[in-house]
Amino acid sequence: MGIKGLKQVIADRAPSALRTVEMKHLVGRKIAIDASTSLYQFLVAVRNEGQNMTTSDGSTTSHLIGLLYRTVNMVEAGLKPVYVFDGKPPTMKGGELEKRREKRVKAEASLKEAEEEGNEEEAFKQMKRLSKVTPEINEQAKQLLKLMGVPYVTAPCEAEAECAALAKAGKVWAAASQDMDTLLFGAPVLLRNVTVSAARNLPIEEIRLKEVLDDLGYTLDQLIDLGIILGCDYCDSIRGVGPKSGYEYIKEHRSIEEAIKVDKVAKGMPENWPFEQARELFHNADVSDCSTEFVWEKPDTEGMVQFLVQEMEFNEQRVRSAAAKLEKASGKGQQVRIDSFFKVTANRSAPKKEDAKGNSKRKGVVANGSAKRPKK
Numbered sequence: 001m002g003i004k005g006l007k008q009v010i011a012d013r014a015p016s017a018l019r020t021v022e023m024k025h026l027v028g029r030k031i032a033i034d035a036s037t038s039l040y041q042f043l044v045a046v047r048n049e050g051q052n053m054t055t056s057d058g059s060t061t062s063h064l065i066g067l068l069y070r071t072v073n074m075v076e077a078g079l080k081p082v083y084v085f086d087g088k089p090p091t092m093k094g095g096e097l098e099k100r101r102e103k104r105v106k107a108e109a110s111l112k113e114a115e116e117e118g119n120e121e122e123a124f125k126q127m128k129r130l131s132k133v134t135p136e137i138n139e140q141a142k143q144l145l146k147l148m149g150v151p152y153v154t155a156p157c158e159a160e161a162e163c164a165a166l167a168k169a170g171k172v173w174a175a176a177s178q179d180m181d182t183l184l185f186g187a188p189v190l191l192r193n194v195t196v197s198a199a200r201n202l203p204i205e206e207i208r209l210k211e212v213l214d215d216l217g218y219t220l221d222q223l224i225d226l227g228i229i230l231g232c233d234y235c236d237s238i239r240g241v242g243p244k245s246g247y248e249y250i251k252e253h254r255s256i257e258e259a260i261k262v263d264k265v266a267k268g269m270p271e272n273w274p275f276e277q278a279r280e281l282f283h284n285a286d287v288s289d290c291s292t293e294f295v296w297e298k299p300d301t302e303g304m305v306q307f308l309v310q311e312m313e314f315n316e317q318r319v320r321s322a323a324a325k326l327e328k329a330s331g332k333g334q335q336v337r338i339d340s341f342f343k344v345t346a347n348r349s350a351p352k353k354e355d356a357k358g359n360s361k362r363k364g365v366v367a368n369g370s371a372k373r374p375k376k
Helices: 006-013 035-048 062-076 091-117 120-130 135-148 159-168 209-216 220-230 243-253 263-268 275-283 301-311 316-329
Strands: 018-021 030-034 080-085 152-154 174-176 189-192 204-208 352-354 360-362
Touching: 006 018, 006 209, 006 220, 006 243, 030 035, 030 159, 035 062, 035 080, 035 135, 035 159, 062 080, 062 135, 062 316, 080 135, 080 159, 135 152, 135 301, 159 174, 204 209, 209 220, 220 243, 220 275, 301 316
Parallel strands: 030 080, 030 174, 080 152, 174 189
Antiparallel strands: 018 204, 189 204, 352 360
C-alpha cells in the first residue's frame, strides 16, 4: 500500500530530494529490490496489455518473463541487483490484509459481470485488482534468479524494511521499491520505477532521505509520524487530513501526540487508532542482521533452458540470447564508478589563480591534474 500522498509532499516541499536518473547512470551500484512489488508489476503490466501469458496447462508465466528481461536490462546497464522477498507479515498488518481479501471478493464478482457483458475495459480493470503474488510465483522467481546468477534473500518480515536495512548497513547503495514507506524504514536512497514495464516509459526516480529531512525541516521520527497520519499498512489515515495539511500539522506540532490535540485532527482520528504500535514497527522493524555477502555469478544457461523452455514453454532462442547477455555483462558491474576518481570540495566557485608561467589554475585541482568534484 505504501504512504498515500507522501511523494506529493516531497515533490512540493523538498523537490531537490527528488530527481530522475537513467539506468545507465547507476552502473556499479548494488541495489536491493523489493521482489513482491516487482513481480506484481510484471503480472499487472501483461494484463494491462491484454495478454494472458500462460503455458499450455494454464500456468502463469508473465512474472518470469518480466523478471528475466528486466533483470537482463539491469545487469547489462551495470547494476548489481539483489532481490528481497517478503517473509511473514507483521501482526498489525492483519487488518490491511483482510481489507485486501474483501476487495478481491468484490473484484472477482465485478470481473465475472464484466465478462458476461462483454465489457473488456472493465474486465481488464478488475483483472488488475485480482493480480496476486502467490507463494508458487515467489518460488519460481527464486528458481529463475538462482539460474541467472542473481542473488536474493527472504526477509524475516517485510521486504521493503529489509531493503532499507541492507542500504543502511552499506550492503547495497539503494533500496528499490514502489512503496514510499521504504523511506520511513530509513533507506538512505529510494529508487522507484526500476522494474516497471519498459512500455510505460517511466523515468527512474531517486529520492534521498537526508535531503528530504533537511528540506522538510523534519527528523526521521517526524517523517514517520507524517506517514502514519496520511495512512500506512499498519493503521488507517486521519479523516480530513491530506498531504498538505498533514505536513503542516507535523511541522507546527512536531508529533502525532501534539497534532491530535487540535480539534479538527482529533475528530477525524479513527477509533482505537494504534499509531504508537505503527511507529514502533517503523523504528524497530523485524529485519536480518544484514551479514550476508552477496555474490553475482555467471548464469547456468542449460539450467535456464531446462526451466524456462522445457517447463515454462519459453522460446529457446530468446532464453539463450538472454543468458548470453547475462554472461557477457557479468563483469560490467565491477567497473569502478567514475565519481570514485573525484574528491569533494566545498568551494564551487573558487577564483582562478595564475601559476608562475601565467597559466590559469582553479582551486580544487589536485596535483595530478584531476579535478576535485564539487558537492552536490
